[in-house]
Amino acid sequence: MSDATALDVFDRRESEVRGYVRAFPTVFDRATGSTLVDADGREYLDFFAGAGVLNYGHNNPVFTRALVEYLERDGIIHGLDMATSAKRAFIEAFERLVLEPRGLDHKLQFTGPTGANAVEAALKVARQATGRTSVVAFTNAFHGLSLGALSATGNSHYRGAAGVPLGDVARLPYDGYLGEGVDTLDLFEKMLDDSGSGLDLPAAVIVEAVQGEGGINVASVPWLQRLRAITEQRGILLILDEIQSGIGRTGHFFAFEAAGIVPDLVTVSKSISGSGLPMSLVLLRPEVDVWEPGAHTGTFRGNNLAFVSARAALETYWRDSALVDDVARKSALLFGELEQIAAAHPGLGFVVRGRGLMVGLACDADRTLAGRISKAAFERGLVIETSGAFDEVLKFLPALTITDEELTRGLAIVRESLDAVLAG
Template sequence: MSDALDVFDRRESEVRGYVRAFPTVFDRAVGSTLIGEDGREYLDFFAGAGVLNYGHNNPLFTRALIEYLEHDGIIHGLDMATSAKKAFIEAFERLVLEPRGLDHKLQFTGPTGANAVEAALKVARQATGRTNVIAFTNAFHGLSIGALAATGNSHYRGAAGITLDNITRLPYDGYLGTEVDTLDLLEKMLDDPGSGVDLPAAVIVEAVQGEGGINVASVPWLQRLRTITAERGILLILDEIQAGVGRTGAFFAFEQSGIVPDIVTVSKSISGSGLPMSLVLLRPEVDVWKPGAHTGTFRGNNLAFVSARAALENYWADTAFVDGVASKSALLASELEKIAAEYTDLGFVVRGRGLMYGLACDADRGLAGRISKEAFSRGLVIETSGAHDEVLKFLPALTISEDELLRGLSIVRESLAAALAE
């Protein structure tokens, strides 16, 4: 590593991760461009692991935040009523809930996705009086203990230091191949008193698994899952933390299936600006909380409310933004399919939706990591995902231009050739 990184090596915990993959000191960022202290520019296909759906330092949000600060607006408010929160709730109700026919209540949790998941699991258990929760293979729901229990990856689970209980793990859609409907097993085990699976409080699922390798649940699978849970009084939790807020094309990744979840967790890009913010959407009958039963000092990040409102009003008042994402999604998918067709011996699999795609290679599970490393040396930030880090993960800002998208894909092609030549 360079001398510029010495202080991080000397003083920052060994737990640091991304700095090892992208070893430079970043100083500024605009749109889809990161700029290092040395002035070098990097095209960003990472977007803060899904936090920056609207790009870095979007001027629409920067302007709103500056105006709010100059007005001496409330910054920290716990769960007190503030004008910033009021305006956000009204915008969310008008632009997200009502157009989708949703009547969910909003719970503002501590500002991480993991805390939103913790709250969702807790309220589901309170509302049903049951403790077991069904989660799926390759799921990622966070790294605090309750959320970690629902997370599948052994690397993260091994860091817990205690047993991770009250979760039953079952296969996600496609886990056993395209010919097997994994919900046959779920339904059988729920209805068989000899299965050993207690009737759960909830099922928690991602419509598109991000960290798990860009695995996409089919529409029929999600619809059947909703039917199975509804018929048995099981709450359905959709984790939209990475796949939501436009990432897969619609505001919510579950929208394409037409289902209505009981609980939805939202974080990452909900603030628009990258400021920490999380919320849980609850059907009114599930909102059984007693006042103060799930708190958090920073559940009232009013700056995040300001930029979140600006994001909703500027990007979700009509279909122009969604139409643009669809166009760029088609371009990305087409180019990735071309790469897969050019390297048939590697058995690449392209999967994803919207601007959340993966190029998976089981034949050489280290290839994605080598491509990522080569890409960084050529000025592109792109990460990997999957149980073996075998998936090259495309997560550009939804505001990226088509020219930038094509330039990044060109770097990926160069990096693939270099990785294969090693």
């Protein structure tokens, strides 16, 4: 069956809102590890990892086994926010393997299963806890597409789809937005201390330690530390959005760990379940937990299958430093190869940036290049996406469990695709 025929039902019946299928036009059927297989049996190497959902790869046997065993014993599937054994086991594992080793005393709020819902909850409770309404977000931020989260998202393409004005969020420049040598927090601090600036004291600041959809922009350690100091001194809550950059993606469980800071709230989703099952939560300091019972609900905030695989992920990959050490080694390999590609094409002005296995190859000189490389790579059996305001960044987001051979093979396809695009 041709790709056009195989996709006919999607063209005929699925909304025009669909996006990724346009970039990767085939019908995927199976997947294991870092390999996708379409309905015709063609294999694709995956450098996309479900946009950061599959940090441990597709159909990881550790999670599959745990899920099958749970299903076979008729374990609770849907539980709202009732207590279940699966939820209890996850909370205990998270407390033991994530919170306690990092000296965190945050409570867990299980929200609806999307990252955007976790952001909505964090913004709502921050406003309740402070009694203030405005929020500060940053240029090129991405926090989700429901209205509250969208207000904090920067991209005009997404914001334009809202259909209503998006308010109560002030936008400030992210680290590096104004070029090297400019500390963008000078503006923030000046505006906070100037009663004529027009910036009201915000309830919260929401920030990504590494911006994913915004173009793999990395906040420096000093910048994050200063942001934490500014917010602490003024009673502003600091929300770290770890939805894409968390769960080991940047080399630590949380991306903010590199700066040694403690946020007031943390939003978590994507790879927290390990298996790809939907799950989201908000970590919040006890004094910020001012919710009245039932004030933020959701029918699917009790996905017990996700609790099962999330616990298995924690107990398998976070009981020691083996995964973190392996990510650091693979990150060095990835950065080294991309720096060689950049050096081989000095006229293109490539910039390599990122942390861990969240890396971008940016090309501002030709903002169409990343998209053309992605398309050529897909034709050669590699799934890799783009990011940035103009899709000018080729975005490397492989599974943390990818093998060295797969990583090297994928990079070879990127080289071949770049050569083909330049020759064409």
